[in-house]
Amino acid sequence: MKEINVAVTGGAGQISYSLLPRLISGETFGKDMKVNLKLIEIPQVVEKLQGTIMELIDCGFKQTGSLIATADIVEGVENADWVLLVGSIPRGIVVDGKKIEERSDLLKINGGIFTNQGSTIGKHSKSDAKILVVGNPANTNAFIGKNTANNSSQQWFAMTALDANRAKAQLAEKAGVNISSVTNMTVWGNHSPTMYPDPYNARIDGISAVEVIKDLNWIENEYLPLVQQRGRSVIDARGASSAASAANAVIDTIQSVDNATEEGNWFSAAVQSDGSYETPEGLIFGFPLRSSGQGSVEIVQDIKLNDFAKSKIKITAAELLSEKEAVQDLLD
Numbered sequence: 433m434k435e436i437n438v439a440v441t442g443g444a445g446q447i448s449y450s451l452l453p454r455l456i457s458g459e460t461f462g463k464d465m466k467v468n469l470k471l472i473e474i475p476q477v478v479e480k481l482q483g484t485i486m487e488l489i490d491c492g493f494k495q496t497g498s499l500i501a502t503a504d505i506v507e508g509v510e511n512a513d514w515v516l517l518v519g520s521i522p523r524g525i526v527v528d529g530k531k532i533e534e535r536s537d538l539l540k541i542n543g544g545i546f547t548n549q550g551s552t553i554g555k556h557s558k559s560d561a562k563i564l565v566v567g568n569p570a571n572t573n574a575f576i577g578k579n580t581a582n583n584s585s586q587q588w589f590a591m592t593a594l595d596a597n598r599a600k601a602q603l604a605e606k607a608g609v610n611i612s613s614v615t616n617m618t619v620w621g622n623h624s625p626t627m628y629p630d631p632y633n634a635r636i637d638g639i640s641a642v643e644v645i646k647d648l649n650w651i652e653n654e655y656l657p658l659v660q661q662r663g664r665s666v667i668d669a670r671g672a673s674s675a676a677s678a679a680n681a682v683i684d685t686i687q688s689v690d691n692a693t694e695e696g697n698w699f700s701a702a703v704q705s706d707g708s709y710e711t712p713e714g715l716i717f718g719f720p721l722r723s724s725g726q727g728s729v730e731i732v733q734d735i736k737l738n739d740f741a742k743s744k745i746k747i748t749a750a751e752l753l754s755e756k757e758a759v760q761d762l763l764d
């Protein structure tokens with residue numbers, strides 16, 4: 433069997449509990465791939481990972497490789513092919529007597545984690561490592577991590593696949609079709625309430641979702657806010673942020689990056705902007721992407737954007753620029 437090294441921060445958290453078994457079951461990396469997992473936690477929590485490891489062993493997957501728990505980030509990301517940066521604080525919990533409500537509250541708390549992790553990944557993970565940031569604010573954390581990693585052969589992503597899945601599910605339900613009929617979904621910009629889950633370029637059985645649904649009022653006033661605020665709605669309903677669906681989106685992202693994208697389709701993740709679609713260069717921005725399946729991922733060009741789309745993309749770009757300013761001291 434071939435082998436792959438996968439590092440996961442926040443290994444004892446909610447998302448990881450749904451994610452880890454699926455990483456070693458053959459589902460994510462294929463039936464012929466042995467998966468060596470390094471689970472990384474803060475020192476106060478790392479002991480708990482022994483219980484997680486027992487459960488992973490007890491799943492009995494034949495793709496299970498070595499299972500290591502550590503609080504040492506160097507040991508954790510050493511030689512990693514994929515690094516999944518899940519560890520950070522979610523919204524909805526109380527820190528120092530203050531309830532963390534918005535992503536902006538998370539900027540300072542979580543941003544600091546990603547300077548050290550970024551530079552360690554840059555030095556110690558494989559030169560072609562792929563890094564997926566899940567911990568919020570995901571785009572700006574990835575921006576910090578990529579900048580401090582300073583290793584241009586590694587590829588950094590922030591996760592917008594959960595937003596894309598939410599957006600597809602709502603369009604499918606409204607159109608009365610199976611979700612597999614909905615393709616070409618792009619979540620432009622930030623994984624935050626300013627995101628723009630593009631209904632004009634998303635297709636339902638090959639036709640623009642807006643043309644199929646024929647209800648602009650619903651698109652603009654119900655669908656968009658529903659998708660943009662879905663994270664908050666799950667927190668309110670469940671008392672905790674989404675975990676199973678977030679873990680599922682991690683797996684979708686890995687598969688989308690590692691396998692060639694189907695002809696005519698694309699997938700959604702945030703990568704460093706090269707200025708495409710007049711977005712500010714350097715920001716980690718949600719784009720439509722295609723993968724060659726051989727390690728390279730490209731931003732899909734020449735997608736038509738109407739004035740509505742352009743105005744939405746400007747708003748989310750402005751938010752990312754202000755997040756960048758807010759964490760400037762972490763980058764100096």
Ligand code: NAD
Binds near residue numbers: 472518
């Ligand atoms: P959780 O609180 O259940 O788990 C987070 C874990 O990270 C904890 O076990 C904590 O000890 C650990 N951790 C904190 N700092 C760490 C560090 N420096 N190194 C290693 N581990 C560290 O939270 P969760 O529900 O698993 O969510 C994790 C993050 O994912 C949150 O920031 C949440 O907002 C975010 N999230 C993102 C998306 C997305 O679509 N991008 C979706 C859902 C949740």
Ligand code: LMR
Binds near residue numbers: 663
């Ligand atoms: C989500 O989208 O579910 C997560 O990012 C959690 C949150 O804070 O919204």
